[in-house]
Structure formats: structure tokens, C-alpha cells
Amino acid sequence: MGVQIGELIPRKEIELENLYGRRVAIDAFNAMYQFLSTIRQRDGTPLMDSKGRITSHLSGFFYRTINLMEAGIKPAYVFDGEPPEFKKKELEKRREAREEAEEKWYEALEKGELEEAKKYAMRATKVNEQLINDAKKLLQLMGIPVVQAPSEGEAQAAYMAAKKAVYASASQDYDSLLFGAPKLVRNLTITGRRKLPGKNVYVEVKPELVVLEEVLKELGINREKLIELAILVGTDYNPGGIKGIGPKKALTIVKRTKDPLAKYQKESEVDLYAIKEFFLNPPVTDDYELKWREPDEEGILKFLCDEHDFSEDRVKNGLERLKKAVSTGKQRTLESWFGVG
DNA sequence: CGTGAGAA
DNA sequence: TTCTCACGG
Numbered sequence: 001m002g003v004q005i006g007e008l009i010p011r012k013e014i015e016l017e018n019l020y021g022r023r024v025a026i027d028a029f030n031a032m033y034q035f036l037s038t039i040r041q042r043d044g045t046p047l048m049d050s051k052g053r054i055t056s057h058l059s060g061f062f063y064r065t066i067n068l069m070e071a072g073i074k075p076a077y078v079f080d081g082e083p084p085e086f087k088k089k090e091l092e093k094r095r096e097a098r099e100e101a102e103e104k105w106y107e108a109l110e111k112g113e114l115e116e117a118k119k120y121a122m123r124a125t126k127v128n129e130q131l132i133n134d135a136k137k138l139l140q141l142m143g144i145p146v147v148q149a150p151s152e153g154e155a156q157a158a159y160m161a162a163k164k165a166v167y168a169s170a171s172q173d174y175d176s177l178l179f180g181a182p183k184l185v186r187n188l189t190i191t192g193r194r195k196l197p198g199k200n201v202y203v204e205v206k207p208e209l210v211v212l213e214e215v216l217k218e219l220g221i222n223r224e225k226l227i228e229l230a231i232l233v234g235t236d237y238n239p240g241g242i243k244g245i246g247p248k249k250a251l252t253i254v255k256r257t258k259d260p261l262a263k264y265q266k267e268s269e270v271d272l273y274a275i276k277e278f279f280l281n282p283p284v285t286d287d288y289e290l291k292w293r294e295p296d297e298e299g300i301l302k303f304l305c306d307e308h309d310f311s312e313d314r315v316k317n318g319l320e321r322l323k324k325a326v327s328t329g330k331q332r333t334l335e336s337w338f339g340v341g
Numbered sequence: 342c343g344t345g346a347g348a349a
Numbered sequence: 350t351t352c353t354c355a356c357g358g
Contacts (some may be wrong), residue, residue, distance in 0.1 A: 017354040039342050039357085055358050058344085063343050191343060241347080309358055 001094075008247045009174060010218045011186065011208040019167070019207070020072040021332060024185060025147070025291060026158035026169025027171035028077040029127065032135060034172070035060025037125040043114050044105055044121025049308040054131060061135050065144055067190040069292075072332070076139055076145040076166065078153040084278055086237050091104035092135065093239060093243065094120055096111045098124050141300045142322065143293030148285075151284060155179040155282035165290060168209070175211050175236070178227050178279045184210040228261060229278045235332045237275045252255050292329060295322050 039056035046056040061077075083091060101123035107117035139146050149156035158179035168183035169176040173243045176184055186208055192205040209218035216222060221229070232250040232290050234241030242264045245253070254260050261272040298318050303311035 035342065041356080041358095047356095049358055055356095059357065060342055067343080189342075304358095311357075314357080317344095 001207065001237070002171075003178060003235045004150075004241070005174055005200070005226075005230050006245055007021050007218060008229075008251060009177075009210060009215055011210045013206040016071050016073070016190065016207060016210045018209070019188075021209065022072075022167035023074040023076060023165070024068075024168050024170045024188065025160045026075050026188070027153050027157055027164040027169065027173070027176070028079045028135065028146075029079070029153055030171045030173060031064070032057050032127055032131065033063070033125060035064075036127065036131070037122040040117060040118060040121060043109060043313070044118035046121075053308065055308050055318075056137055056227075056311070057135050058310075059130055061138055062304070064189065064319060065139065065142060066322045068188070069329065070321055071190065072329065073188075074290075074292055074329065075170075076147055076159070076160075076288075077135075077293075078147040078149055078157045078169075079136065079140055080153040081148060081150045084151060084237070086274060086278075089270070090239050091235050095126075098126055122167060137301070138303060141296045141303060143295045143326065145288070145290050145292065146297050147288040149283075149308050150285050151283040152179070156284050157181065159268050159282075159284040160288075174210070174230075177210065177215065177231055178223075178235075179282055180212070180223060182212050184212070186210065190317050193231065219251060220249075221254060224276075224280070227256045230279075231261065231275055232264065232340075235279075237278070238270045238272065242268065293327060295319060297323075 014258050036046065036054070037151070039060055046054045047059055049055050065075055101120045105117055105120035105124050108114075108120055115208065119262050147156060147160070153168065154175040155173060157166075157171070158176040158181035160166045161169045161176070161181040161183060167183040168185045170188045171186040172186055174184065187207045189203045189205070192207075211224070218225060219226070219229075224326070229247075229250045231238060232245045232253060233247050242249075257263070259278065265272050300319060301312065301315060304315050305312045307329045
């Protein structure tokens with residue numbers, strides 16, 4: 001998932017306070033996927049309401065967003081639009097992998113192997129229209145900006161960061177760098193503990209800042225070359241990349257070759273130049289509004305508690321925190337406008 | 342993932 | 350107070 005260039009990318013750990021007062025454009029699909037795959041019971045079953053509808057993502061979006069707002073970080077969630085035609089193949093592959101994982105999940109469940117079951121359940125995570133609409137509805141009720149990307153959310157988030165509408169894009173993937181985001185924040189969570197895949201070990205995970213300019217300087221290339229490098233190694237649009245070429249080799253190749261895609265185009269089924277062009281000039285829009293509003297308390301209680309069986313105590317508690325965060329955020333904005341305080 | 346009750 | 354861990358829906 002995402003482009004496979006992580007090991008080449010220099011990043012620095014930051015404190016949440018470094019993001020205080022800043023806006024970030026969060027890749028909503030990325031967040032959604034995280035919530036749906038990790039917020040599960042021990043046998044891998046996601047959280048569900050009494051009608052069997054999945055609610056893991058609602059829990060995730062609700063509490064994380066409140067935490068970010070409390071930390072003085074203003075999130076805007078950017079949702080995907082239509083994927084480009086040449087992503088269809090990758091999406092199909094993912095669908096097949098999910099179906100396989102789903103079968104293994106049920107098999108493990110029957111054998112009573114909980115750890116195995118959960119592992120496969122997580123891999124079987126799927127995002128559908130209903131889950132996306134739920135998340136959008138909740139965020140809108142919370143007064144959080146929802147941005148609809150015409151195509152890839154990462155591209156839109158990168159565009160917003162490049163225009164300085166936001167400080168950075170936020171995602172676990174590096175794609176927004178290819179789309180030209182000057183800054184990328186990874187691990188944007190409050191409580192930073194993450195389970196190591198497979199093992200029963202937890203590690204501290206801190207937010208990371210990746211600065212495109214520093215990445216390019218460190219690698220000694222420009223953004224166009226970074227895109228070519230990514231294409232050689234493999235992106236969502238040409239999974240697997242070119243056989244036998246990993247990140248290190250790819251870096252050498254793009255540095256010494258004027259048009260590195262030319263050589264590999266004939267052994268590739270997909271149009272590598274079309275992918276490069278897409279990273280350079282993806283569909284984006286200016287049709288969005290970044291306004292953080294008062295939450296619709298009644299609407300949230302109705303949606304989360306009445307419709308989806310969330311605990312009223314917990315939701316009310318969350319709402320109090322959110323309201324306070326919104327009002328101190330407003331206060332801060334006024335102070336910066338009028339120079340008081 | 343994030344909360345919060347109970348252990349340490 | 351800090352940490353662990355089961356539960357949330």
C-alpha cells in the first residue's frame with residue numbers, strides 16, 4: 001500500500017506541540033483504513049452496533065479528532081474521489097487479497113486460533129461507501145472540514161499543503177510527497193503505542209515530520225526524479241515496480257539516467273509515463289472550505305448513541321472536550337488577528 | 342485506536 | 350502517579 005520508498009526517506013520525530021495551532025490535511029482513507037483494521041475485538045470482529053453495522057471507524061474518527069483539536073491541531077479530512085483508470089488493477093489485486101484473508105480469518109476462528117484470526121481479519125479490512133458516508137457525516141456533525149478530492153486524496157492534501165492552506169498533509173504513506181506536498185506528517189496520533197505486526201510487542205510511536213526539500217537534498221535529486229524512482233520501485237499504479245529494482249538501485253539509476261522510464265517501459269504492462277504525469281499534475285480542486293465550527297451536539301448524540309449504540313456518557317464527555325477545544329481555538333485565532341493576549 | 346478501571 | 354490491559358459498539 002502506497003509507494004515503497006520509505007527506507008530512503010529521512011524523517012524526524014516531532015512533538016505534538018510542534019503542530020500546535022496548525023492545520024493539517026489528513027488522508028481520510030488512510031485514517032479510515034487504520035481504524036477499521038485495528039479497532040477490533042480479540043477474535044478480529046470489528047465494533048458493531050446492535051444492527052450489526054460496523055462502528056470501529058466512528059470510534060476512531062470521534063476520539064482521535066477530539067484529541068487533535070485538544071492538542072490545538074486543526075484537522076481537515078480529505079476523502080478520495082474517483083481513482084485513476086490505471087489504479088484499477090491494483091484495486092482488483094487488493095480485493096482478491098482481502099477475500100483470501102477473509103477465508104483464512106473464518107478458518108482460524110473455527111480452529112479457535114484468536115491471534116491468527118485477528119491477523120487475517122485485519123488484512124480482510126474493506127472500506128465501502130456506507131462506511132465513508134458514516135465518517136463524513138460524523139465529521140460534519142463535529143464541525144470538522146471535510147474535503148472531497150476529485151481523484152486521489154493524497155494529491156488533494158498535497159495541493160492544499162503546497163498552497164499553504166494547511167501546514168502539512170498527514171498520512172502513513174509517502175505518496176503525497178510525490179504529489180508535491182512540502183511537508184508530510186506521519187503517525188499523527190496522541191497515544192503513541194503500536195503493536196509490532198506478528199509479535200506481541202508494543203513500541204512507542206511518535207509523530208514524524210518529513211520535509212520534501214530535505215528529502216530531495218538528502219537524495220541529491222529533484223521531485224521529478226523522486227517520482228521516477230518511486231515508479232521503478234513500485235507505486236499503487238504499478239505495484240511491484242520493475243523486477244529486480246529496489247530503492248537503492250533505483251536511486252542510482254535515476255541519478256545517472258536522463259530518462260530512466262524509457263528503458264523499462266517496454267518490459268512494463270502499464271504506461272509509466274502516464275503515472276509520472278499523474279504524480280506531476282493530478283486532478284485537484286479549490287472547491288473546499290476550511291472552517292472549524294461548533295459541534296452539533298444533538299446531532300452527534302442522535303447519530304452515535306441513538307443510531308449506533310455508543311455510550312451516552314462517553315460521547316457527552318467527548319463533546320465537552322471538543323467544545324472546549326473549539327472555543328480555545330477560536331480564542332487563539334482572535335488573539336492572532338487582533339494581537340491581544 | 343483510544344478510554345478508563347484497577348493494579349502496582 | 351504510572352502502567353497494564355480489557356473493553357468499546
